[in-house]
Amino acid sequence: MSRLSANTQYLIGISTTMGAYAAALFASILTLKAHPDLAGPALWAVAVLPALPIGGSIWVFLRYIEQVDEYVRAVTLKRFIVATGLTLFACTAWGFLEENAGAHHFSLYLVYPVFWALYGGASALYRSAT
Amino acid sequence: MKQCLRELRIAAGLTQADLASRLGVSxxxxxxxxxxxxxxxxxxxxxxxxxxxxxxxxxxxxxxRPKAA
Structure with missing residues (x-):
C-alpha cells in the first residue's frame, strides 16, 4: 500500500497525465505536419495519440475516488454524476442545434474540457453529499 | 440524522483532527x-x-425505532 495520501497521488497522477497529454499533442501535430501522406492505421494511431493520456487522467480520477474516505467519495461522486448528466444534456442539445438550426460544429474532443468545466460548476453547487 | 458526536468528542478532549485520525477519515x-x-x-x-x-x-x-410512550 502506498504511503502517499490520496490527494498527493492524485496530484502526481494528474500532473503526469497532463504533461503526457501536452507532449502527445505536440508529437501528433508535428508528425501529421511532417508526414501529410500518412494513411491507414499509422494515421489513426498518430491522430488518436493525445487521447490516450486523457484516458489515463480519467483512470487517475477513478483511483482517487476509491482511495478517499466515504464522505469525500460521496461528495465527489455526486459532483461527477451531475457533471456527466449536464455534459450529456449539453452535447445532445448542441447536436440538435447543429443538425436543425445550423449551429456551429465543434469537435468532440471539446467534450472533455466541457465536462471538467461543468464539474467545477457542480463543485460550487454541491458542497456536501446530501 | 440527529447525533451527539460533537459533544462526545469535546468531552473526550479530542479535536476534529484527532477524531479523524482515529477513524481513518478526513x-x-x-x-x-x-x-x-x-x-x-x-x-x-x-x-x-x-x-x-x-x-x-x-x-x-x-x-x-418507536419512541417510548
Whole structure:
C-alpha cells in the first residue's frame, strides 16, 4: 500500500497525465505536419495519440475516488454524476442545434474540457453529499 | 440524522483532527458528520462507537425505532 495520501497521488497522477497529454499533442501535430501522406492505421494511431493520456487522467480520477474516505467519495461522486448528466444534456442539445438550426460544429474532443468545466460548476453547487 | 458526536468528542478532549485520525477519515468527514451533512456507513458508525465505547444508537438517534410512550 502506498504511503502517499490520496490527494498527493492524485496530484502526481494528474500532473503526469497532463504533461503526457501536452507532449502527445505536440508529437501528433508535428508528425501529421511532417508526414501529410500518412494513411491507414499509422494515421489513426498518430491522430488518436493525445487521447490516450486523457484516458489515463480519467483512470487517475477513478483511483482517487476509491482511495478517499466515504464522505469525500460521496461528495465527489455526486459532483461527477451531475457533471456527466449536464455534459450529456449539453452535447445532445448542441447536436440538435447543429443538425436543425445550423449551429456551429465543434469537435468532440471539446467534450472533455466541457465536462471538467461543468464539474467545477457542480463543485460550487454541491458542497456536501446530501 | 440527529447525533451527539460533537459533544462526545469535546468531552473526550479530542479535536476534529484527532477524531479523524482515529477513524481513518478526513477532517472534512468529521465536520460533515457533526453538522448532519453526512450519514455514516455502518462500518464508520461502528468505528465511532468503538472510539467512544458507546452503542451506535447512543451516538446516532435511530429515527425508525418507536419512541417510548
Amino acid at each position: 477532517r472534512q468527514a468529521v465536520i460533515a458528520l457533526e453538522t448532519d451533512k453526512h450519514i455514516p456507513s455502518l462500518d464508520l458508525a461502528y468505528k465511532i462507537s468503538g472510539v467512544f465505547d458507546k452503542p451506535v444508537e447512543e451516538i446516532f438517534e435511530n429515527p425508525y
